[in-house]
Amino acid sequence: MSAVSRLLAVYELVHAICKKVQLQKGNGALLPLSRVSRSVGSIALDLLWERQESLAPLFKVLPCVIRQTEERIGCEGTEDNPDGITSDRYQILTMKPNADMTVSIPAEQWVRLQMYARRIKVLDDKPLGRYEDYFVAVKSFVLAAARPHCDDGVLLPNVHTLLLGPRMKTLLDNMTTRVRLTPAKDGAQTAYVSVMKQASSLVINLCRLDALQGLAITPDNRLKMLPALRAHAGLRELHFPKAGVADEGTIRDDDAAPTPGFHGLKTLRISEPFDLRCATNILENLSTEPLELREVSVTGQTPNSDEADEAADLYSAIRDACNATTLTHLTIMTHLWGGDQGMVAREYFADLLAFPNITHAEIRFSCENADVDGALDAMTKAWPKLEVLKFVNRVNTGWDDYKPKYKKSSLGSLACLAQRCPQLSLLALELDTSAIPTPIVPTETLERRITLDVGDNKIRGDTNSIGLFLASVFPWPTLVVKHTCGENCAYPSCNVHKSVQAINLKMESTKPLTTKQVHRRAKRMPLSEEDRIKLAGRTQAAAAKAPEPVSRTLDSLDEIFEPITNTPEVTAAAPMVADEPSKLRTSKRKRGADAVPQEDARPAKTRRAVKESEAPAKTSKAPAKTSKAPPKTSKASAKTRKATEASKPPARARKARKEGKLATEPTRRSERLRDKAAKA
Numbered sequence: 001m002s003a004v005s006r007l008l009a010v011y012e013l014v015h016a017i018c019k020k021v022q023l024q025k026g027n028g029a030l031l032p033l034s035r036v037s038r039s040v041g042s043i044a045l046d047l048l049w050e051r052q053e054s055l056a057p058l059f060k061v062l063p064c065v066i067r068q069t070e071e072r073i074g075c076e077g078t079e080d081n082p083d084g085i086t087s088d089r090y091q092i093l094t095m096k097p098n099a100d101m102t103v104s105i106p107a108e109q110w111v112r113l114q115m116y117a118r119r120i121k122v123l124d125d126k127p128l129g130r131y132e133d134y135f136v137a138v139k140s141f142v143l144a145a146a147r148p149h150c151d152d153g154v155l156l157p158n159v160h161t162l163l164l165g166p167r168m169k170t171l172l173d174n175m176t177t178r179v180r181l182t183p184a185k186d187g188a189q190t191a192y193v194s195v196m197k198q199a200s201s202l203v204i205n206l207c208r209l210d211a212l213q214g215l216a217i218t219p220d221n222r223l224k225m226l227p228a229l230r231a232h233a234g235l236r237e238l239h240f241p242k243a244g245v246a247d248e249g250t251i252r253d254d255d256a257a258p259t260p261g262f263h264g265l266k267t268l269r270i271s272e273p274f275d276l277r278c279a280t281n282i283l284e285n286l287s288t289e290p291l292e293l294r295e296v297s298v299t300g301q302t303p304n305s306d307e308a309d310e311a312a313d314l315y316s317a318i319r320d321a322c323n324a325t326t327l328t329h330l331t332i333m334t335h336l337w338g339g340d341q342g343m344v345a346r347e348y349f350a351d352l353l354a355f356p357n358i359t360h361a362e363i364r365f366s367c368e369n370a371d372v373d374g375a376l377d378a379m380t381k382a383w384p385k386l387e388v389l390k391f392v393n394r395v396n397t398g399w400d401d402y403k404p405k406y407k408k409s410s411l412g413s414l415a416c417l418a419q420r421c422p423q424l425s426l427l428a429l430e431l432d433t434s435a436i437p438t439p440i441v442p443t444e445t446l447e448r449r450i451t452l453d454v455g456d457n458k459i460r461g462d463t464n465s466i467g468l469f470l471a472s473v474f475p476w477p478t479l480v481v482k483h484t485c486g487e488n489c490a491y492p493s494c495n496v497h498k499s500v501q502a503i504n505l506k507m508e509s510t511k512p513l514t515t516k517q518v519h520r521r522a523k524r525m526p527l528s529e530e531d532r533i534k535l536a537g538r539t540q541a542a543a544a545k546a547p548e549p550v551s552r553t554l555d556s557l558d559e560i561f562e563p564i565t566n567t568p569e570v571t572a573a574a575p576m577v578a579d580e581p582s583k584l585r586t587s588k589r590k591r592g593a594d595a596v597p598q599e600d601a602r603p604a605k606t607r608r609a610v611k612e613s614e615a616p617a618k619t620s621k622a623p624a625k626t627s628k629a630p631p632k633t634s635k636a637s638a639k640t641r642k643a644t645e646a647s648k649p650p651a652r653a654r655k656a657r658k659e660g661k662l663a664t665e666p667t668r669r670s671e672r673l674r675d676k677a678a679k680a
Helices: 003-008 011-025 027-033 038-050 056-060 107-117 140-149 166-171 226-230 276-284 308-321 372-382 411-418 463-473 495-508 515-524 529-545 604-619 635-647 651-659 669-679
Strands: 065-075 085-095 122-124 136-138 161-163 175-183 189-197 202-208 214-216 237-241 267-271 295-299 329-335 360-366 388-392 426-429 450-453 479-482 584-586 597-599
Touching: 003 011, 011 027, 011 038, 027 038, 056 065, 056 085, 056 107, 056 136, 085 140, 107 140, 136 140, 136 166, 140 202, 175 202, 175 226, 267 276, 276 308, 295 308, 308 329, 360 372, 372 388, 372 411, 411 463, 463 479, 463 495, 479 495
Parallel strands: 085 136, 122 161, 161 214, 214 237, 237 267, 267 295, 295 329, 329 360, 360 388, 388 426, 426 450, 450 479
Antiparallel strands: 065 085, 175 189, 189 202, 584 597
């Protein structure tokens, strides 16, 4: 078996390779791999179908399903067009009836659908984008035709996360999803997530409840599903979208008396409830014991006006339902109009401040008379482990004419963060920059990197002063200011972008200079008259304290040259000839202190010729008479002549020796240094 065959035989390795291709190139790069071979193609299909946003692609693989276009007109108020009439084109998935007016799916086509249905493990119906639409619907009898073929009575046997959202709501036209208990033959009950008609008749079971780890489902008005969910210990994530919206807020807890449960639940999200009472009722009926939740989220933007007491009840329900030591992520969005002018943030948020381990917090409360600065001070003090804090006192409702003016966080309120929250990395606030405080002097600088997001808030005031104050609270380079103006922001012409850029440049200019930069700036900077007077005073004071030097004035210019002219001449002494040094020399490879003296390795004839050439110079100064006949040339004489020339002293030394001006022969460096030291 080749190496490639052994590689393809390991499912985990091929799955990792295909997963990397999917992350880098997208799902389109997996299509060729799905047709390479049966083994590789099966793994590529697993990745292609593992995560889906809707069940529409699953039913589109059936050849018997027909796609029709239907135009639906309705009146629906939107943010852009509150009183407009909408006209949308829907794609309808339907089937032709048989001769007996019934619909059925052929067995061979069902095998193909089931091959893909078994691969779906996560159905994550995410919220739609701002300009994203989804208009695909399926008829109820198409789902009913698939029910007789389902293995174990479910359409998705291997799914473990079922997060239903807007796409599935549109797809299940005139149908709803419910948690349904079905009695088994032995008397036990099995819980399913089922698709029901409006008349509470079963259409199809999507999956078993005990196979799910995450579930997002709209609760009914009586909370009948809570007992079945409470008994499921394997549930980790639970979402309740649009609680009470269909029933106009008439959520009652008649059938959901709280009992212990939800022992494995870690994440609870309640999105877009009809009002705060609906979210409070769900939290109060979850369990009689505090849950070990890590994340709690209550979000939604509705035009309803809740009272401050309702928000306080919601905060109290969160405190009672959650364990104080395990909660780390908190997201709360309320929508209040008005409020008490004497509101104190530390008292208003007392229940939320009881969780000391909060690391990610997003608090949005719309209150006209809110104590915004006090809330920021209380939260940063109660949550020392904060990493992300988003605090806004405004909610976009789409009706600007009726929206009151909310208070914003003042620039001076950021001073409390100078010595708090050392792990903070993101701070999102709407700042009021009309009043700019003076820079502070922090006692200690925290080593952190913070991004301050001011949103689409207009920057009023001097950007230089704002930058200096921010740099005093967050010394450079611990803070970067950014803004989010939305999709239509044009950076070159955006006033907010220009102001933010100016603030960042001013903060960067406060960075400490290096020593070289300080000296350069000091040289370029001219001294003022005041600085000159100070420097002159310091110089005079230093000169007065210093001891007076022994000085003598010269009467004339002749006295300057007196030491030179009156110096007696030094007569030359008789020359002293040093003894001939030994014929030892050091190795060329090793010199210095560790050098080993070696004997002269030159031939005997050369040494003898050198001695003979040096002997006349020592005995007499007169040169020896030589005959006019030219010497004989031979190899030995050439070598002797070269050796003689090499052993001769320099020309300057020979001339000085002849004139008798040298007292001694040149000595080694150590002897010269010793003589110099003795003279000194």
